[in-house]
Amino acid sequence: MQIKTLGEFGLIKRLTRQLENDSSVIKGPGDDCAVVKFNRHYYQLLTCDMIVEGVDFKPHDKPSLVGRKALAVSLSDIAACAGIPKYAVVALGLPKHTRVETVDEICRGMFRLAREFKVNIVGGDISRSLRLTIDVSMTGLVEKKYLVLRNGASVGDFIFVSGALGGSISGKHLTFIPRVKEARFLAENFKINSMIDISDGLAQDLGHILEQSCAGAVIYADLIPRVHASVSLEDALYSGEDFELLFTMPRKEAIKLMANKNTPPYRMGGCPASCGVFHAIGHITDKKSGLRLIDRNCRERVIIPRGYKHF
């Protein structure tokens, strides 16, 4: 059987079914981070992300931005669980004729972002490979009371995104800001029921929340914030690599979030469509309604959670 028959997520499900973990594992594969016991107040988070030349970046992309991205995608995973990033190890697969100056630049971009987010890069491995490959593994900590996973969305929850979507391929995927601060702000001030980072596209990643929460959703085309007016609805729904947070919270909390104008940089208006960096885009329904989109003419259609395909 070919991998594409199962798809990335089908394959992951198939493989992880064979795993047997002990009771120290709070959450194994299937969320943005793994969650394991740490101490009385904290869980430890673990995540890894591999980026490959020709797949996740182009051969001519600036090496410093490639290094930056490699770290940023893991930071985004820690953010999605409302965690504090702590330590990273970096495996570099380098083609034989890579220039030292290129590796310098990769590390410069990566180390600068690490300093910015107070992550310690504590180790790594260098191998020869056919295409430039960078795998960053990261640990983080999260207070038990703040941990958010994909599976907690509840009927009536408001659905939010943390910024504008679409067009990431034109450059944002190399320069996006991992939403660590935003996630911490949310966890510390509100009750969040579920959260994920949008790496495979809004529809696909909302699909993950719905599947794991046994829920459905309605989203409003007009409320989905787009990077430019030129970004199509399709692109905002299905293109990957936005790395914005997608989260749900109870109505009461959502109203509090939208009314909160006093916490820069989280200037929020009273309107769901433009509440500062957070944008309400819809709400959670019961599972049998599926995922539905309402367009500006109030027409409703069911949409399929799909997005970027690796295979």
Added chain:
Amino acid sequence: MQIKTLGEFGLIKRLTRQLENDSSVIKGPGDDCAVVKFNRHYYQLLTCDMIVEGVDFKPHDKPSLVGRKALAVSLSDIAACAGIPKYAVVALGLPKHTRVETVDEICRGMFRLAREFKVNIVGGDISRSLRLTIDVSMTGLVEKKYLVLRNGASVGDFIFVSGALGGSISGKHLTFIPRVKEARFLAENFKINSMIDISDGLAQDLGHILEQSCAGAVIYADLIPRVHASVSLEDALYSGEDFELLFTMPRKEAIKLMANKNTPPYRMGGCPASCGVFHAIGHITDKKSGLRLIDRNCRERVIIPRGYKHF
């Protein structure tokens, strides 16, 4: 500048010079594992190792053994710090037309070893890549009092290896047993001054201990245990992937280790050359004597720490 001008270790030194870590990092890059604060009694260990088709294994190697090896090399790093392996995350880079059955087999070999060593595989990432690539990142714990690094070798220390060397390329590199149990036995019962796992060859890896300990060493050709009589001295000294422990301990401890016959499977004779699984091969001298080999005719020569080269 080409990478091969600097070599793998030169490159690592150059890159890690730019790193600034905080005081929670006990040991950053440059040892088998990174070591960070954990709690009152334990440190946390972190390590990652990337294996790539065509470099670390051949396209026709059994997938289950390839998956096994990917996990085993990280286990060996945890062992080298006398740690207890805990959690792993796995990044898989898969060529587009990889068959699902192949991935099943990779995971079967990996998961079986994980169960054997009580490691929880808690997460991962699947990407498309040109060549099969597996990066395993692992955390472990070690009691503060048991932590062993490369930098503690002291003049007069006896040097030991945990098993026979050479000929790994003919298959052992896919089936070796990570010396986790052996390292724990040593740490719990003896004072070890320095330890490393032999991944790049005895001469190279002893070189790492000597460099970081500011020491020299004398080793005896006749005492180096070899897998087969057919393995040349050159091969035992310079071929990589043995994944045996190389460690040093004070003379008094060494005599205790060599006299200890009562702890199966650590049956040790009184003779340095054949003390069960542990073999004394020489001793630590001062730095200015360098690394010297004494052959069976009592001729002495200086040898250069070199071994497997990635670039």
